[in-house]
Amino acid sequence: MNTSDFWKNFRLGEELHIAGSFIYNGLRRFHELELFDNSDELFEFLYNLSVGIERLLKIAIVLHEHSEVGDQETLEKSLITHNHLDLLERVRNHVEIKFGKPHNDLLQLLGTFYKTLRYDRFSLNSVYEGHKEVSAILSFLNKHLQVEISKKNLPFATLNEDRYRAFIRRTVLAISQTMYTVIDEQARSLGLYTYELRYGSKAESVFLRKVNISDEDVLWKELLIFFMNSDPKTGYFKFLKGIEPLKFDPGLIRDYLDCFKSDASKAEVMDELEHHYGEMDKSDRKQRFEIIGFIGAQGVYFDDEGDIEEDNQ
Template sequence: MKPDEFWKNFRLGEELAISGNFIYDGLRRFHEMKRLDYDEEIFDFLYHVSVGLERLTKIAIVLCEHKATTDQEALEKSLITHSLNDLVARLKTSAPINLGTNHNELISILTTFYNSLRYDRFSLASSFSGGKERKAIVGWLEKSLNITLCHGNALFGIDNPEQCRKFVRRTILKITRQIYEVIQKEARGLNIYTYELRHASKAESVFLREIDIVNEDILWKELLVFFMNTRSTSGYLGFLRKIEPLDFDPALADEYLACFASDSAKAMVMDELEHHYSELEDGARARLETMTIINAPNVCFDDED
Protein backbone atom coordinates (compact mmCIF):
# COMPACT_ATOMS: atom_id res chain seq x y z
CA MET A 1 0.00 0.00 0.00
CA LYS A 2 1.35 3.42 -0.97
CA PRO A 3 2.00 6.03 1.76
CA ASP A 4 -0.90 8.24 0.63
CA GLU A 5 -3.27 5.25 0.59
CA PHE A 6 -2.14 4.19 4.06
CA TRP A 7 -2.57 7.78 5.27
CA LYS A 8 -6.11 8.12 3.94
CA ASN A 9 -7.12 4.59 4.93
CA PHE A 10 -5.75 4.35 8.46
CA ARG A 11 -4.67 7.74 9.82
CA LEU A 12 -7.81 9.48 8.60
CA GLY A 13 -9.77 6.48 9.87
CA GLU A 14 -8.36 7.22 13.32
CA GLU A 15 -9.38 10.85 12.85
CA LEU A 16 -12.91 9.72 12.05
CA ALA A 17 -13.10 7.92 15.40
CA ILE A 18 -11.71 10.99 17.17
CA SER A 19 -14.22 13.31 15.53
CA GLY A 20 -17.05 10.94 16.44
CA ASN A 21 -15.92 10.93 20.07
CA PHE A 22 -16.00 14.72 20.21
CA ILE A 23 -19.44 14.96 18.61
CA TYR A 24 -20.84 12.26 20.92
CA ASP A 25 -19.52 14.04 24.00
CA GLY A 26 -20.96 17.34 22.80
CA LEU A 27 -24.41 15.85 22.22
CA ARG A 28 -24.37 14.16 25.61
CA ARG A 29 -23.23 17.35 27.31
CA PHE A 30 -26.13 19.32 25.89
CA HIS A 31 -28.57 16.55 26.76
CA GLU A 32 -27.41 16.58 30.39
CA MET A 33 -27.84 20.32 30.79
CA LYS A 34 -30.92 21.03 32.88
CA ARG A 35 -30.59 24.77 32.33
CA LEU A 36 -28.81 27.07 29.90
CA ASP A 37 -27.40 29.40 32.57
CA TYR A 38 -23.92 28.06 33.09
CA ASP A 39 -21.32 29.40 30.70
CA GLU A 40 -18.86 26.59 31.43
CA GLU A 41 -21.44 23.98 30.37
CA ILE A 42 -22.26 25.85 27.15
CA PHE A 43 -18.50 26.14 26.52
CA ASP A 44 -18.06 22.39 26.99
CA PHE A 45 -20.86 21.65 24.50
CA LEU A 46 -19.59 24.12 21.88
CA TYR A 47 -15.97 23.01 22.23
CA HIS A 48 -16.66 19.32 21.65
CA VAL A 49 -19.03 19.87 18.74
CA SER A 50 -16.82 22.46 17.00
CA VAL A 51 -13.70 20.27 17.26
CA GLY A 52 -15.60 17.18 16.14
CA LEU A 53 -17.19 18.80 13.09
CA GLU A 54 -13.97 20.57 12.11
CA ARG A 55 -11.96 17.33 12.08
CA LEU A 56 -14.76 15.47 10.31
CA THR A 57 -14.95 18.10 7.56
CA LYS A 58 -11.18 18.03 7.06
CA ILE A 59 -11.29 14.26 6.50
CA ALA A 60 -13.90 14.73 3.79
CA ILE A 61 -11.89 17.53 2.16
CA VAL A 62 -8.76 15.39 1.98
CA LEU A 63 -10.62 12.47 0.43
CA CYS A 64 -12.28 14.77 -2.12
CA GLU A 65 -9.27 16.89 -3.07
CA HIS A 66 -6.16 14.74 -2.70
CA LYS A 67 -4.82 13.24 -5.89
CA ALA A 68 -1.48 11.79 -6.94
CA THR A 69 -0.55 15.19 -8.42
CA THR A 70 -1.61 17.21 -5.37
CA ASP A 71 0.90 19.54 -3.74
CA GLN A 72 1.00 17.75 -0.39
CA GLU A 73 2.56 20.61 1.56
CA ALA A 74 0.08 23.14 0.21
CA LEU A 75 -2.86 20.87 1.03
CA GLU A 76 -1.67 20.29 4.58
CA LYS A 77 -1.11 24.01 5.15
CA SER A 78 -4.58 24.79 3.85
CA LEU A 79 -6.05 22.57 6.57
CA ILE A 80 -4.47 24.66 9.35
CA THR A 81 -7.64 26.62 10.04
CA HIS A 82 -10.41 26.63 12.62
CA SER A 83 -13.01 28.28 10.41
CA LEU A 84 -15.73 25.66 10.14
CA ASN A 85 -17.62 28.10 7.91
CA ASP A 86 -14.79 28.12 5.37
CA LEU A 87 -14.20 24.38 5.60
CA VAL A 88 -17.85 23.53 4.92
CA ALA A 89 -17.96 26.05 2.05
CA ARG A 90 -14.82 24.45 0.62
CA LEU A 91 -16.29 20.96 0.89
CA LYS A 92 -19.43 22.13 -0.91
CA THR A 93 -17.35 22.77 -4.02
CA SER A 94 -16.54 19.05 -4.22
CA ALA A 95 -19.55 17.33 -2.67
CA PRO A 96 -23.35 17.72 -2.47
CA ILE A 97 -23.74 19.28 0.98
CA ASN A 98 -27.26 20.64 1.39
CA LEU A 99 -27.82 22.46 4.69
CA GLY A 100 -30.59 24.79 5.80
CA THR A 101 -30.50 28.14 7.55
CA ASN A 102 -30.53 26.62 11.05
CA HIS A 103 -27.56 24.38 10.25
CA ASN A 104 -25.53 27.20 8.69
CA GLU A 105 -26.25 29.51 11.61
CA LEU A 106 -25.01 26.89 14.06
CA ILE A 107 -21.87 26.42 11.96
CA SER A 108 -21.29 30.20 12.16
CA ILE A 109 -21.74 30.13 15.96
CA LEU A 110 -19.23 27.28 16.21
CA THR A 111 -16.76 29.17 14.00
CA THR A 112 -17.03 32.35 16.07
CA PHE A 113 -16.73 30.37 19.28
CA TYR A 114 -13.60 28.49 18.29
CA ASN A 115 -11.82 31.42 16.66
CA SER A 116 -12.50 34.06 19.30
CA LEU A 117 -14.96 33.33 22.11
CA ARG A 118 -13.10 30.37 23.60
CA TYR A 119 -10.28 32.74 24.62
CA ASP A 120 -12.45 35.80 25.21
CA ARG A 121 -12.29 35.54 29.02
CA PHE A 122 -8.51 35.98 28.94
CA SER A 123 -9.10 39.53 27.71
CA LEU A 124 -9.67 42.44 30.09
CA ALA A 125 -12.28 43.72 27.65
CA SER A 126 -14.49 40.77 28.62
CA SER A 127 -14.90 42.07 32.21
CA PHE A 128 -18.44 43.33 31.75
CA SER A 129 -19.48 41.44 28.63
CA GLY A 130 -19.79 37.83 29.70
CA GLY A 131 -22.15 35.12 28.59
CA LYS A 132 -21.48 35.51 24.87
CA GLU A 133 -21.68 31.78 24.15
CA ARG A 134 -24.87 31.48 26.16
CA LYS A 135 -26.48 34.43 24.39
CA ALA A 136 -25.52 33.03 20.99
CA ILE A 137 -26.97 29.57 21.66
CA VAL A 138 -30.11 30.81 23.40
CA GLY A 139 -30.72 33.35 20.64
CA TRP A 140 -30.24 30.69 17.96
CA LEU A 141 -32.65 28.31 19.70
CA GLU A 142 -35.31 30.97 20.15
CA LYS A 143 -35.05 32.11 16.55
CA SER A 144 -34.93 28.63 15.04
CA LEU A 145 -37.78 27.20 17.13
CA ASN A 146 -39.80 30.43 17.29
CA ILE A 147 -40.00 30.20 21.08
CA THR A 148 -39.13 32.43 24.03
CA LEU A 149 -37.06 30.84 26.76
CA CYS A 150 -37.39 32.20 30.28
CA HIS A 151 -34.67 34.80 30.97
CA GLY A 152 -33.56 36.49 34.15
CA ASN A 153 -35.33 34.25 36.64
CA ALA A 154 -32.87 34.13 39.51
CA LEU A 155 -34.57 31.11 41.08
CA PHE A 156 -35.03 28.81 38.08
CA GLY A 157 -32.86 30.37 35.36
CA ILE A 158 -33.19 29.46 31.67
CA ASP A 159 -34.69 26.02 31.16
CA ASN A 160 -33.32 23.59 28.59
CA PRO A 161 -36.58 21.90 27.52
CA GLU A 162 -36.75 18.63 25.63
CA GLN A 163 -37.76 20.59 22.53
CA CYS A 164 -34.32 22.26 22.52
CA ARG A 165 -32.49 19.00 23.18
CA LYS A 166 -34.21 17.28 20.26
CA PHE A 167 -33.57 20.23 17.95
CA VAL A 168 -29.87 20.42 18.79
CA ARG A 169 -29.46 16.68 18.27
CA ARG A 170 -31.35 16.76 14.96
CA THR A 171 -29.40 19.76 13.65
CA ILE A 172 -25.96 18.43 14.54
CA LEU A 173 -26.68 14.95 13.26
CA LYS A 174 -27.89 16.26 9.89
CA ILE A 175 -24.60 18.15 9.43
CA THR A 176 -22.66 15.11 10.61
CA ARG A 177 -24.58 12.65 8.45
CA GLN A 178 -24.04 14.59 5.22
CA ILE A 179 -20.30 14.92 5.78
CA TYR A 180 -19.96 11.27 6.78
CA GLU A 181 -21.81 10.22 3.61
CA VAL A 182 -19.21 12.14 1.58
CA ILE A 183 -16.46 10.24 3.39
CA GLN A 184 -18.18 6.93 2.67
CA LYS A 185 -18.64 7.71 -1.02
CA GLU A 186 -15.10 8.98 -1.58
CA ALA A 187 -13.46 6.17 0.37
CA ARG A 188 -15.38 3.50 -1.53
CA GLY A 189 -14.41 5.15 -4.79
CA LEU A 190 -10.76 4.89 -3.73
CA ASN A 191 -11.27 1.29 -2.54
CA ILE A 192 -10.20 2.14 1.00
CA TYR A 193 -12.02 1.76 4.31
CA THR A 194 -11.70 5.13 6.03
CA TYR A 195 -15.41 5.09 6.85
CA GLU A 196 -15.27 1.86 8.90
CA LEU A 197 -15.92 2.26 12.62
CA ARG A 198 -15.09 0.15 15.64
CA HIS A 199 -18.13 -1.69 16.93
CA ALA A 200 -19.68 -0.25 20.10
CA SER A 201 -17.60 2.94 19.84
CA LYS A 202 -18.85 6.48 20.35
CA ALA A 203 -18.15 7.17 16.68
CA GLU A 204 -20.36 4.26 15.62
CA SER A 205 -23.11 5.64 17.86
CA VAL A 206 -22.86 9.00 16.09
CA PHE A 207 -22.34 8.05 12.45
CA LEU A 208 -24.28 4.80 12.16
CA ARG A 209 -26.80 4.71 15.02
CA GLU A 210 -27.35 8.48 14.98
CA ILE A 211 -27.21 8.57 18.74
CA ASP A 212 -30.27 9.44 20.78
CA ILE A 213 -29.25 10.01 24.40
CA VAL A 214 -32.88 9.55 25.44
CA ASN A 215 -32.69 5.92 24.28
CA GLU A 216 -29.40 5.42 26.07
CA ASP A 217 -31.03 6.72 29.25
CA ILE A 218 -33.84 4.21 28.75
CA LEU A 219 -31.19 1.48 28.74
CA TRP A 220 -29.79 2.25 32.20
CA LYS A 221 -33.30 2.66 33.59
CA GLU A 222 -34.34 -0.72 32.25
CA LEU A 223 -31.19 -2.35 33.63
CA LEU A 224 -31.81 -0.73 37.00
CA VAL A 225 -35.35 -2.14 37.10
CA PHE A 226 -33.98 -5.55 36.10
CA PHE A 227 -31.42 -5.64 38.90
CA MET A 228 -33.98 -4.49 41.46
CA ASN A 229 -36.59 -7.06 40.51
CA THR A 230 -34.95 -10.15 39.04
CA ARG A 231 -35.30 -13.36 40.98
CA SER A 232 -32.72 -15.10 38.86
CA THR A 233 -29.52 -16.28 40.50
CA SER A 234 -25.91 -16.31 39.32
CA GLY A 235 -22.50 -15.99 40.88
CA TYR A 236 -22.40 -12.30 40.01
CA LEU A 237 -25.89 -11.53 41.31
CA GLY A 238 -25.17 -13.51 44.46
CA PHE A 239 -22.02 -11.46 45.03
CA LEU A 240 -23.95 -8.19 44.65
CA ARG A 241 -26.73 -9.29 46.99
CA LYS A 242 -24.26 -10.11 49.76
CA ILE A 243 -22.95 -6.52 49.87
CA GLU A 244 -24.54 -4.54 52.71
CA PRO A 245 -25.93 -1.26 51.27
CA LEU A 246 -24.86 2.09 52.65
CA ASP A 247 -27.40 4.14 54.55
CA PHE A 248 -28.48 6.48 51.76
CA ASP A 249 -31.69 8.48 52.23
CA PRO A 250 -34.66 6.95 50.34
CA ALA A 251 -36.26 10.40 50.22
CA LEU A 252 -33.45 11.52 47.91
CA ALA A 253 -33.99 8.74 45.36
CA ASP A 254 -34.51 11.23 42.53
CA GLU A 255 -31.10 12.82 43.18
CA TYR A 256 -29.43 9.42 43.35
CA LEU A 257 -31.01 8.23 40.10
CA ALA A 258 -29.78 11.38 38.35
CA CYS A 259 -26.23 10.14 38.99
CA PHE A 260 -26.71 7.50 36.31
CA ALA A 261 -27.46 10.15 33.71
CA SER A 262 -25.21 13.11 34.52
CA ASP A 263 -21.66 13.74 35.68
CA SER A 264 -22.72 16.94 37.43
CA ALA A 265 -25.37 15.00 39.35
CA LYS A 266 -22.66 12.63 40.61
CA ALA A 267 -20.77 15.60 42.02
CA MET A 268 -23.84 16.54 44.06
CA VAL A 269 -23.87 13.16 45.84
CA MET A 270 -20.13 12.55 46.28
CA ASP A 271 -20.00 14.40 49.61
CA GLU A 272 -22.64 12.06 51.00
CA LEU A 273 -20.75 9.02 49.71
CA GLU A 274 -17.55 10.26 51.36
CA HIS A 275 -19.45 10.75 54.62
CA HIS A 276 -20.75 7.16 54.52
CA TYR A 277 -17.24 5.86 53.91
CA SER A 278 -15.84 7.92 56.79
CA GLU A 279 -18.37 6.23 59.06
CA LEU A 280 -17.05 2.81 58.07
CA GLU A 281 -13.70 3.46 59.80
CA ASP A 282 -11.53 0.36 59.32
CA GLY A 283 -14.05 -1.18 56.95
CA ALA A 284 -13.66 1.50 54.28
CA ARG A 285 -10.66 -0.12 52.60
CA ALA A 286 -12.32 -3.54 52.49
CA ARG A 287 -15.47 -2.04 50.99
CA LEU A 288 -13.45 -0.17 48.35
CA GLU A 289 -11.76 -3.43 47.40
CA THR A 290 -15.17 -5.06 47.08
CA MET A 291 -16.47 -2.24 44.92
CA THR A 292 -13.48 -2.46 42.56
CA ILE A 293 -14.39 -6.08 41.82
CA ILE A 294 -17.73 -5.00 40.35
CA ASN A 295 -17.34 -4.58 36.57
CA ALA A 296 -13.60 -5.27 36.79
CA PRO A 297 -12.06 -6.90 33.71
CA ASN A 298 -10.94 -10.53 33.92
CA VAL A 299 -13.04 -11.22 37.04
CA CYS A 300 -15.19 -14.33 36.71
CA PHE A 301 -18.01 -15.29 39.09
CA ASP A 302 -18.38 -19.03 39.05
CA ASP A 303 -21.94 -20.00 39.97
CA GLU A 304 -20.63 -22.99 41.90
CA ASP A 305 -17.97 -21.02 43.81
Protein backbone atom coordinates (compact mmCIF):
# COMPACT_ATOMS: atom_id res chain seq x y z
CA MET A 1 0.00 0.00 0.00
CA ASN A 2 1.48 3.35 -1.02
CA THR A 3 1.55 6.47 1.14
CA SER A 4 -1.54 8.14 -0.33
CA ASP A 5 -3.65 4.98 -0.05
CA PHE A 6 -2.55 4.54 3.56
CA TRP A 7 -3.50 8.16 4.22
CA LYS A 8 -6.96 7.81 2.70
CA ASN A 9 -7.54 4.35 4.15
CA PHE A 10 -6.51 4.89 7.73
CA ARG A 11 -6.01 8.55 8.57
CA LEU A 12 -9.23 9.59 6.86
CA GLY A 13 -10.90 6.58 8.47
CA GLU A 14 -9.88 8.02 11.82
CA GLU A 15 -11.25 11.38 10.70
CA LEU A 16 -14.57 9.72 9.87
CA HIS A 17 -14.86 8.50 13.45
CA ILE A 18 -13.87 11.93 14.78
CA ALA A 19 -16.49 13.63 12.59
CA GLY A 20 -19.16 11.16 13.72
CA SER A 21 -18.25 11.71 17.37
CA PHE A 22 -18.60 15.49 17.06
CA ILE A 23 -21.96 15.14 15.28
CA TYR A 24 -23.24 12.68 17.89
CA ASN A 25 -22.15 15.00 20.70
CA GLY A 26 -23.95 17.89 19.02
CA LEU A 27 -27.17 15.90 18.68
CA ARG A 28 -26.98 14.78 22.30
CA ARG A 29 -26.33 18.33 23.50
CA PHE A 30 -29.38 19.66 21.68
CA HIS A 31 -31.48 16.76 22.99
CA GLU A 32 -30.42 17.54 26.56
CA LEU A 33 -31.15 21.24 26.09
CA GLU A 34 -34.15 22.28 28.18
CA LEU A 35 -34.04 26.03 27.57
CA PHE A 36 -32.91 28.29 24.74
CA ASP A 37 -31.78 30.93 27.20
CA ASN A 38 -28.16 29.91 27.75
CA SER A 39 -25.63 30.83 25.07
CA ASP A 40 -22.98 28.46 26.43
CA GLU A 41 -25.23 25.42 25.89
CA LEU A 42 -26.17 26.42 22.35
CA PHE A 43 -22.52 27.24 21.63
CA GLU A 44 -21.61 23.67 22.60
CA PHE A 45 -24.26 22.28 20.25
CA LEU A 46 -23.24 24.47 17.31
CA TYR A 47 -19.52 23.96 17.85
CA ASN A 48 -19.74 20.17 17.89
CA LEU A 49 -22.03 20.10 14.88
CA SER A 50 -20.04 22.59 12.82
CA VAL A 51 -16.73 20.78 13.42
CA GLY A 52 -18.19 17.34 12.73
CA ILE A 53 -19.93 18.20 9.47
CA GLU A 54 -16.99 20.30 8.24
CA ARG A 55 -14.61 17.38 8.71
CA LEU A 56 -17.08 15.04 7.02
CA LEU A 57 -17.26 17.29 3.95
CA LYS A 58 -13.47 17.49 3.79
CA ILE A 59 -13.12 13.70 3.80
CA ALA A 60 -15.43 13.52 0.78
CA ILE A 61 -13.42 16.24 -0.99
CA VAL A 62 -10.08 14.48 -0.46
CA LEU A 63 -11.43 11.17 -1.73
CA HIS A 64 -12.70 12.87 -4.91
CA GLU A 65 -10.00 15.45 -5.57
CA HIS A 66 -6.74 13.85 -4.50
CA SER A 67 -4.57 12.17 -7.11
CA GLU A 68 -0.96 11.05 -7.35
CA VAL A 69 -0.24 13.67 -10.01
CA GLY A 70 -2.03 16.53 -8.26
CA ASP A 71 -0.47 19.26 -6.17
CA GLN A 72 -0.67 17.93 -2.60
CA GLU A 73 0.19 21.23 -0.96
CA THR A 74 -2.45 23.12 -2.94
CA LEU A 75 -5.10 20.56 -2.00
CA GLU A 76 -4.21 20.70 1.68
CA LYS A 77 -4.23 24.52 1.73
CA SER A 78 -7.61 24.55 0.01
CA LEU A 79 -9.05 22.64 2.95
CA ILE A 80 -8.21 25.45 5.38
CA THR A 81 -11.70 26.91 5.30
CA HIS A 82 -14.79 26.83 7.50
CA ASN A 83 -17.39 27.62 4.85
CA HIS A 84 -19.66 24.60 4.87
CA LEU A 85 -21.61 25.60 1.75
CA ASP A 86 -18.42 26.15 -0.24
CA LEU A 87 -17.18 22.72 0.82
CA LEU A 88 -20.50 21.22 -0.20
CA GLU A 89 -20.23 22.82 -3.64
CA ARG A 90 -16.84 21.19 -4.12
CA VAL A 91 -18.37 17.80 -3.40
CA ARG A 92 -21.22 18.61 -5.79
CA ASN A 93 -18.65 19.07 -8.55
CA HIS A 94 -18.21 15.30 -8.43
CA VAL A 95 -21.55 13.83 -7.29
CA GLU A 96 -25.18 14.92 -7.31
CA ILE A 97 -26.45 15.92 -3.87
CA LYS A 98 -30.00 17.12 -3.36
CA PHE A 99 -30.51 18.99 -0.13
CA GLY A 100 -33.60 20.96 0.77
CA LYS A 101 -33.77 24.47 2.13
CA PRO A 102 -33.47 23.40 5.79
CA HIS A 103 -30.26 21.48 5.09
CA ASN A 104 -28.65 24.32 3.17
CA ASP A 105 -29.73 26.87 5.78
CA LEU A 106 -28.29 24.76 8.59
CA LEU A 107 -24.98 24.45 6.72
CA GLN A 108 -24.95 28.21 6.23
CA LEU A 109 -25.69 28.73 9.92
CA LEU A 110 -22.85 26.42 10.92
CA GLY A 111 -20.43 28.23 8.63
CA THR A 112 -21.46 31.61 10.00
CA PHE A 113 -21.17 30.37 13.56
CA TYR A 114 -17.71 28.93 13.08
CA LYS A 115 -16.36 31.91 11.18
CA THR A 116 -17.83 34.80 13.18
CA LEU A 117 -20.36 34.04 15.93
CA ARG A 118 -18.02 31.95 18.05
CA TYR A 119 -15.67 34.91 18.37
CA ASP A 120 -18.36 37.53 18.89
CA ARG A 121 -17.95 37.92 22.65
CA PHE A 122 -14.32 38.91 22.16
CA SER A 123 -15.63 42.10 20.52
CA LEU A 124 -16.63 45.20 22.46
CA ASN A 125 -19.73 45.45 20.26
CA SER A 126 -21.10 42.31 21.91
CA VAL A 127 -22.15 44.60 24.78
CA TYR A 128 -24.97 45.88 22.58
CA GLU A 129 -26.02 42.65 20.92
CA GLY A 130 -25.49 39.42 22.81
CA HIS A 131 -26.92 35.92 22.63
CA LYS A 132 -26.34 35.64 18.88
CA GLU A 133 -26.26 31.83 19.00
CA VAL A 134 -29.70 31.88 20.61
CA SER A 135 -31.09 34.26 18.01
CA ALA A 136 -29.61 32.25 15.14
CA ILE A 137 -31.10 28.94 16.32
CA LEU A 138 -34.50 30.47 17.06
CA SER A 139 -34.61 32.11 13.64
CA PHE A 140 -33.75 28.81 12.00
CA LEU A 141 -36.51 26.95 13.87
CA ASN A 142 -39.05 29.73 13.32
CA LYS A 143 -38.39 29.73 9.58
CA HIS A 144 -38.66 26.02 8.94
CA LEU A 145 -41.25 24.97 11.52
CA GLN A 146 -43.50 28.02 11.09
CA VAL A 147 -43.39 28.77 14.81
CA GLU A 148 -42.79 31.93 16.80
CA ILE A 149 -40.16 31.19 19.42
CA SER A 150 -38.87 34.44 20.84
CA LYS A 151 -36.33 35.59 23.42
CA LYS A 152 -38.69 38.47 24.17
CA ASN A 153 -40.92 36.32 26.37
CA LEU A 154 -39.10 37.38 29.54
CA PRO A 155 -39.43 36.69 32.42
CA PHE A 156 -40.55 33.30 31.10
CA ALA A 157 -37.98 30.77 29.92
CA THR A 158 -37.83 29.79 26.26
CA LEU A 159 -38.40 26.03 26.37
CA ASN A 160 -36.99 23.45 24.00
CA GLU A 161 -39.61 20.97 22.78
CA ASP A 162 -39.58 17.45 21.33
CA ARG A 163 -40.71 18.75 17.92
CA TYR A 164 -37.63 20.99 17.78
CA ARG A 165 -35.40 18.08 18.81
CA ALA A 166 -36.96 15.85 16.15
CA PHE A 167 -36.49 18.48 13.44
CA ILE A 168 -32.84 19.10 14.30
CA ARG A 169 -32.19 15.35 14.40
CA ARG A 170 -33.83 14.76 11.01
CA THR A 171 -31.96 17.62 9.37
CA VAL A 172 -28.56 16.73 10.83
CA LEU A 173 -28.88 13.03 10.03
CA ALA A 174 -30.00 13.76 6.46
CA ILE A 175 -26.83 15.80 5.89
CA SER A 176 -24.55 13.38 7.74
CA GLN A 177 -25.82 10.17 6.17
CA THR A 178 -25.89 11.65 2.69
CA MET A 179 -22.25 12.64 3.02
CA TYR A 180 -21.34 9.27 4.50
CA THR A 181 -22.92 7.58 1.46
CA VAL A 182 -20.77 9.79 -0.80
CA ILE A 183 -17.66 8.74 1.15
CA ASP A 184 -18.68 5.09 1.17
CA GLU A 185 -19.26 4.91 -2.59
CA GLN A 186 -16.10 6.80 -3.53
CA ALA A 187 -13.91 4.78 -1.16
CA ARG A 188 -15.24 1.52 -2.58
CA SER A 189 -14.63 2.73 -6.14
CA LEU A 190 -11.00 3.42 -5.17
CA GLY A 191 -10.62 0.05 -3.48
CA LEU A 192 -10.28 1.67 -0.07
CA TYR A 193 -11.90 0.93 3.30
CA THR A 194 -12.26 4.49 4.56
CA TYR A 195 -15.99 3.85 5.07
CA GLU A 196 -15.48 1.14 7.72
CA LEU A 197 -16.90 2.04 11.13
CA ARG A 198 -16.09 0.51 14.48
CA TYR A 199 -19.08 -1.31 15.96
CA GLY A 200 -20.59 0.62 18.85
CA SER A 201 -18.78 3.86 18.00
CA LYS A 202 -20.54 7.22 17.95
CA ALA A 203 -19.79 7.40 14.22
CA GLU A 204 -21.62 4.14 13.61
CA SER A 205 -24.57 5.44 15.62
CA VAL A 206 -24.77 8.56 13.44
CA PHE A 207 -23.99 7.20 9.97
CA LEU A 208 -25.54 3.71 10.11
CA ARG A 209 -27.81 3.38 13.15
CA LYS A 210 -29.69 6.66 12.67
CA VAL A 211 -29.18 7.49 16.32
CA ASN A 212 -32.16 8.71 18.29
CA ILE A 213 -31.20 10.02 21.72
CA SER A 214 -34.81 9.52 22.84
CA ASP A 215 -34.37 5.78 22.29
CA GLU A 216 -31.22 5.87 24.40
CA ASP A 217 -33.27 7.52 27.14
CA VAL A 218 -35.67 4.58 26.97
CA LEU A 219 -32.70 2.25 27.44
CA TRP A 220 -31.52 3.76 30.73
CA LYS A 221 -35.09 3.91 32.04
CA GLU A 222 -35.69 0.24 31.25
CA LEU A 223 -32.38 -0.72 32.83
CA LEU A 224 -33.28 1.28 35.94
CA ILE A 225 -36.59 -0.56 36.22
CA PHE A 226 -34.77 -3.87 35.72
CA PHE A 227 -32.27 -3.13 38.50
CA MET A 228 -34.97 -2.04 40.93
CA ASN A 229 -37.18 -5.08 40.35
CA SER A 230 -34.62 -7.87 40.07
CA ASP A 231 -34.14 -10.33 42.92
CA PRO A 232 -30.61 -10.38 44.33
CA LYS A 233 -29.86 -13.93 43.17
CA THR A 234 -26.66 -13.19 41.31
CA GLY A 235 -23.39 -12.27 42.94
CA TYR A 236 -23.43 -8.83 41.32
CA PHE A 237 -26.90 -7.99 42.59
CA LYS A 238 -26.02 -9.23 46.06
CA PHE A 239 -22.98 -6.96 46.05
CA LEU A 240 -25.07 -3.95 45.00
CA LYS A 241 -27.83 -4.68 47.51
CA GLY A 242 -25.25 -5.03 50.26
CA ILE A 243 -24.02 -1.45 49.94
CA GLU A 244 -25.64 0.98 52.37
CA PRO A 245 -27.31 3.75 50.30
CA LEU A 246 -26.55 7.38 51.00
CA LYS A 247 -29.38 9.42 52.49
CA PHE A 248 -30.53 11.24 49.40
CA ASP A 249 -33.89 13.02 49.58
CA PRO A 250 -36.75 10.92 48.11
CA GLY A 251 -38.57 14.15 47.36
CA LEU A 252 -35.89 15.07 44.83
CA ILE A 253 -36.12 11.88 42.80
CA ARG A 254 -36.88 13.78 39.59
CA ASP A 255 -33.65 15.74 39.96
CA TYR A 256 -31.76 12.52 40.55
CA LEU A 257 -33.25 10.86 37.47
CA ASP A 258 -32.18 13.85 35.39
CA CYS A 259 -28.57 12.87 36.15
CA PHE A 260 -28.99 9.82 33.93
CA LYS A 261 -30.08 11.82 30.90
CA SER A 262 -28.10 15.04 31.15
CA ASP A 263 -24.53 15.93 32.03
CA ALA A 264 -25.68 19.41 33.00
CA SER A 265 -28.08 17.99 35.61
CA LYS A 266 -25.29 16.09 37.35
CA ALA A 267 -23.66 19.30 38.53
CA GLU A 268 -26.77 20.23 40.50
CA VAL A 269 -26.71 16.97 42.48
CA MET A 270 -22.93 16.78 42.95
CA ASP A 271 -23.12 19.30 45.81
CA GLU A 272 -25.45 16.98 47.70
CA LEU A 273 -23.18 14.00 47.01
CA GLU A 274 -20.20 15.93 48.31
CA HIS A 275 -22.20 16.82 51.42
CA HIS A 276 -22.93 13.15 52.10
CA TYR A 277 -19.28 12.23 51.70
CA GLY A 278 -18.29 15.18 53.88
CA GLU A 279 -20.37 13.74 56.72
CA MET A 280 -18.22 10.57 56.77
CA ASP A 281 -14.92 10.25 58.53
CA LYS A 282 -11.86 9.82 56.35
CA SER A 283 -11.51 6.05 56.72
CA ASP A 284 -15.19 5.33 55.97
CA ARG A 285 -15.04 7.59 52.94
CA LYS A 286 -11.93 5.83 51.64
CA GLN A 287 -13.54 2.41 52.15
CA ARG A 288 -16.69 3.47 50.33
CA PHE A 289 -14.69 4.80 47.38
CA GLU A 290 -12.97 1.43 47.15
CA ILE A 291 -16.28 -0.46 47.21
CA ILE A 292 -17.94 1.86 44.70
CA GLY A 293 -14.88 1.45 42.47
CA PHE A 294 -15.76 -2.22 41.91
CA ILE A 295 -19.05 -1.32 40.22
CA GLY A 296 -18.64 -1.53 36.46
CA ALA A 297 -14.90 -2.12 36.73
CA GLN A 298 -13.21 -4.24 34.08
CA GLY A 299 -12.01 -7.64 35.26
CA VAL A 300 -14.24 -7.71 38.37
CA TYR A 301 -16.54 -10.74 38.59
CA PHE A 302 -18.94 -12.00 41.24
CA ASP A 303 -19.80 -15.65 41.85
CA ASP A 304 -23.45 -16.52 41.25
CA GLU A 305 -25.35 -19.02 43.39
CA GLY A 306 -26.00 -21.17 40.36
CA ASP A 307 -22.32 -21.26 39.45
CA ILE A 308 -21.34 -22.29 42.97
CA GLU A 309 -23.93 -25.09 43.05
CA GLU A 310 -22.75 -26.43 39.70
CA ASP A 311 -19.13 -26.39 40.88
CA ASN A 312 -20.05 -28.45 43.95
CA GLN A 313 -21.78 -31.19 41.97
